[in-house]
Amino acid sequence: MLLIDQVVKRRGSRTVLDRVTFAARPGRVTAFLGPNGAGKSSTLRILLGIDRADQGRALIGGRPYRSLREPLRTVGAMLDGVGAHRSRTAWSHLAWIARTHGIPRRRVREVLEQVGLAGHAGVRVGRYSLGMGQRLGLAAALLGEPEVLVLDEPVNGLDPEGIRWIRRLVRDHADAGGTVLLSSHLIGEVAGVADDLVIIANGRVVRTGTLAEVTAGHGDLEETFFALTGGAPGVGR
Amino acid sequence: MRYGRILAGELHKAATLPAVWGGVAGALLGALAVTLLNSVAARAALENGRAEAWGSTSPFENAYAAMPLTVVGAVVLGVVVISSEYTANRADAGGGRQIATTLTVTPYRIQVLAAKAITVVVGVMVIAPATLLVTVGLARLVIGGGAETVSVTAAVTRCLGGTLYATLTGLIAFAVTVLTRSGILPLLVLIMNSTLVSGSLLLTKLTPLAHWLPDLAGRRLFGGLDTVDGGLAPLPGAIVMSGWTLALLVIAGAVFSRRDA
Numbered sequence: 446m447l448l449i450d451q452v453v454k455r456r457g458s459r460t461v462l463d464r465v466t467f468a469a470r471p472g473r474v475t476a477f478l479g480p481n482g483a484g485k486s487s488t489l490r491i492l493l494g495i496d497r498a499d500q501g502r503a504l505i506g507g508r509p510y511r512s513l514r515e516p517l518r519t520v521g522a523m524l525d526g527v528g529a530h531r532s533r534t535a536w537s538h539l540a541w542i543a544r545t546h547g548i549p550r551r552r553v554r555e556v557l558e559q560v561g562l563a564g565h566a567g568v569r570v571g572r573y574s575l576g577m578g579q580r581l582g583l584a585a586a587l588l589g590e591p592e593v594l595v596l597d598e599p600v601n602g603l604d605p606e607g608i609r610w611i612r613r614l615v616r617d618h619a620d621a622g623g624t625v626l627l628s629s630h631l632i633g634e635v636a637g638v639a640d641d642l643v644i645i646a647n648g649r650v651v652r653t654g655t656l657a658e659v660t661a662g663h664g665d666l667e668e669t670f671f672a673l674t675g676g677a678p679g680v681g682r
Numbered sequence: 683m684r685y686g687r688i689l690a691g692e693l694h695k696a697a698t699l700p701a702v703w704g705g706v707a708g709a710l711l712g713a714l715a716v717t718l719l720n721s722v723a724a725r726a727a728l729e730n731g732r733a734e735a736w737g738s739t740s741p742f743e744n745a746y747a748a749m750p751l752t753v754v755g756a757v758v759l760g761v762v763v764i765s766s767e768y769t770a771n772r773a774d775a776g777g778g779r780q781i782a783t784t785l786t787v788t789p790y791r792i793q794v795l796a797a798k799a800i801t802v803v804v805g806v807m808v809i810a811p812a813t814l815l816v817t818v819g820l821a822r823l824v825i826g827g828g829a830e831t832v833s834v835t836a837a838v839t840r841c842l843g844g845t846l847y848a849t850l851t852g853l854i855a856f857a858v859t860v861l862t863r864s865g866i867l868p869l870l871v872l873i874m875n876s877t878l879v880s881g882s883l884l885l886t887k888l889t890p891l892a893h894w895l896p897d898l899a900g901r902r903l904f905g906g907l908d909t910v911d912g913g914l915a916p917l918p919g920a921i922v923m924s925g926w927t928l929a930l931l932v933i934a935g936a937v938f939s940r941r942d943a
Contacts, residue, residue, distance in 0.1 A: 494789045495782055496942035511789040515683055522786045526778025530699065530766050537698040542787050545683070545691035575774060585783065 446470055447492065447593065447626055452501035454487055460648055461487050464501070467643045467653050469626040471592075474619045476639035477628040480674055484648040485628040486524070489597050492626075493522050505593060517546050517589030523596045527578035528585065531571030535562050535581050538570065539588060546589055556584040561610075575602030583611070594618055596627040600634045612638040636666045646674040685797075688788050692763075692797040696805065701762040706805075709755025710813050716748035717817040721824035728829060741821035742832040745814060749844045749904065750876055752813045756806040756848040757872045760855030763798050765865030781943045791939040795860065799853060799931060806852045810845040836905075843903035846920065850927045851876070854896055857930035860938050886912070896926035 447469040454462040462484045469475035479485050490496040492503040494510035505513065505520055513519050529538040539553045557563045560580040565573075570581065579602050586594060594615065600608045615625045616638055629635045642659045644652045651673045652659050656666070663669035696702050721744045727736035738744065767781040788794050818837075822830070832840075851872070858868045875881050875897060885892035892898060893913035900923030902916040914922060 490782075490942075493786050495785050497940075510786075513789070516789060517787060520786075524786065525782040527771055528778050528780060528783035529771075530769055530780045531771050532700045532766075533698065538783075541691050541694040541698065542783070544694045545687050545787050547687060571772065578771070578778070582778075 446506065447475075447595070447624060448502075448504045448507075449488060449492060450502050450504070452488065452491055452498045452503055454484075454491060454496070454648075455499050462491075462498075463648045465645065465648070465650055466501075467650055469624055469641070471624045472619055472622050473640040474615050474625040474627070474638050475641040475643060476635040477626060477643045477645065478632055478635070478670060479628075479630065479645035481630050483630075483645045483674070485630075485645060486597055487648075488645070489522075489524060489595060489626075489628060492595065493520070493524060495524070515546055515589070517542070517548075517591060519589075519591055520593045520595060521586030521589060521591035522594075523579075523582035523586045523599060525597070526575075527570055527573065527582050529570045529578075529581060531569065533570050534567050535570065535573075535584070536566040538581065539584060542585055542588055548588055552588060552590075556587045559587060560584045576604060576607055579603055580607070583614075592622075593624040594626070596625070598629055599627055600629060600631060608634055632667050632670045642666075644670065644673050683788065683790070685793060688790065688793050689797045689800060691788065692794070692801050693804070696759075696763055696798075696801045699762065699766055701766060702759060702805070705755050705758030705762060706809055709751050709758070709809070710816070712751040712754070713745075713748040713813050713817050714820060716751060717745045717820050718824065720744035720747055721821040724821075724829075725825050728825065738831070739825060739829045740831040741825045741827065742818055742830060742837050744825065745817035745821040746840060746844070746904075748817055749810075749814065749848075752810045752844070753848045753851050753876050754873050755809055755813070756802075756852030757855040757869065757876070759805045759809070760802045760852035761859045761865040761869050761872075763802055764856055764859045765863070768863045785943050792935055795935055795938050799856060802852045802856050803849055806849040807845060810848045811841055814841050814844070840905040843905050843916065847900050847903040847923070850900060850923050851897065853927045854930055857927070857934040860934035894922055896923045899923045899926070 449465055449467050452462050452465045453460065465484065465488055477485050491498045492510065510516065535557065539556065543553050557566050560583050562577065562580050562584060565577060573581065579599060583599065586596065599611050603611060615627060619625050627635065639656060641655055642653065643650060660666050660669045663672055724736050724739045724744050727733050728739050733739045767784055768779055771778045784794065855868050855872050859865055862868060882892055882895040882898045886898065899914050899919045902914065902919045
């Protein structure tokens with residue numbers, strides 16, 4: 446289980462995260478929704494130990510990320526786009542990651558096949574499209590066959606076929622007992638796959654619950670989202 | 683996680699980074715070019731019977747004079763090992779920097795930084811003697827091995843001294859780049875300082891304290907090179923330069939382990 450507990454993050458005098466609290470459970474896909482700049486990435490960066498919280502804690506199976514012994518075997522993360530140097534090839538990017546965890550080369554080939562990049566493994570990342578970069582980020586997340594997937598805006602830049610593919614991937618992962626936390630500012634893209642929702646606006650969690658609970662009293666998820674985040678349709682896209 | 687794996691990951695990352703090979707190749711070609719020019723002049727001086735006019739006609743001396751270019755290679759290595767982590771991707775490819783991946787894959791910051799520093803040390807310790815070996819070979823081809831006046835022992839000692847200087851300079855470049863997160867400033871300052879105009883050397887005109895700056899403190903590690911008088915002898919100089927390096931690495935470690943990536 447992933448637990449974000451009373452997390453506060455300040456940048457200068459600005460409070461970017463204000464006592465953010467929620468959980469993501471095994472066997473379920475948890476969608477972390479909010480407009481751009483609401484604090485989704487900041488929360489995930491703290492969960493993954495990249496940034497520090499000023500207060501509160503973020504735990505993975507009861508432990509802070511930085512204390513995991515072989516993090517990739519527990520958590521597969523995709524953050525900050527590709528996360529590869531642009532002069533690297535997909536192959537060399539995944540190969541160094543595999544090296545740190547003693548993951549065999551065979552597995553690198555497998556994930557490249559799985560995300561549909563096998564034919565572009567020798568191409569430099571700097572020449573990738575946004576969608577290809579997302580696929581490489583996913584390949585890195587899947588490399589260690591983790592129980593938990595944390596994906597920041599995974600559908601960004603993917604074509605409709607790619608979006609369908611990633612929906613199926615996270616659905617299958619959760620159905621197999623895994624935990625999935627994915628963030629998005631595109632409500633429509635995750636509505637079909639999410640079991641639980643966490644809606645954040647201006648650094649505060651404004652609603653959590655199952656899809657049915659959150660949308661109760663509103664017409665549909667889109668209406669709920671804009672009612673809760675105070676944005677007009679189209680804002681934050 | 684076993685430390686060897688973190689180290690293996692960092693070594694792999696450096697060895698597959700084109701900028702590293704660019705730096706190595708640039709330094710090697712530069713050193714070969716300087717050696718070639720020196721050697722051709724030395725040979726001409728020998729043939730004209732005016733050997734004394736060209737300082738030294740020893741192949742080793744003529745190759746060793748190109749060693750500051752190896753220092754430039756060390757600076758490039760020290761810088762790009764860390765600056766590459768912070769290079770942003772094209773915005774239309776989603777931006778993103780490798781550091782996020784590095785710190786999620788290996789979230790143990792001091793160990794990661796140490797592995798990177800070891801990568802710099804290993805790299806320079808391979809590049810510097812190898813470059814010297816190749817350039818001495820070239821100088822011997824041009825001038826002829828018979829003109830050698832430097833003993834093997836002296837040559838080995840000076841190779842080690844120059845390698846130590848290059849290694850420490852590479853580590854200083856690395857530590858400074860950890861702080862700046864961008865390679866541009868450290869590359870400009872450190873390469874200019876070790877090739878075109880030495881700012882530290884000019885400072886010695888103002889105050890003798892400048893002899894304690896890292897680059898000047900260590901310069902006698904280059905045994906036998908012509909340099910300005912004064913300053914520290916090789917051993918105290920090496921200690922002072924190592925002290926600077928260590929202090930900068932400690933500061934870099936403290937900042938890197940606390941900073942948001």
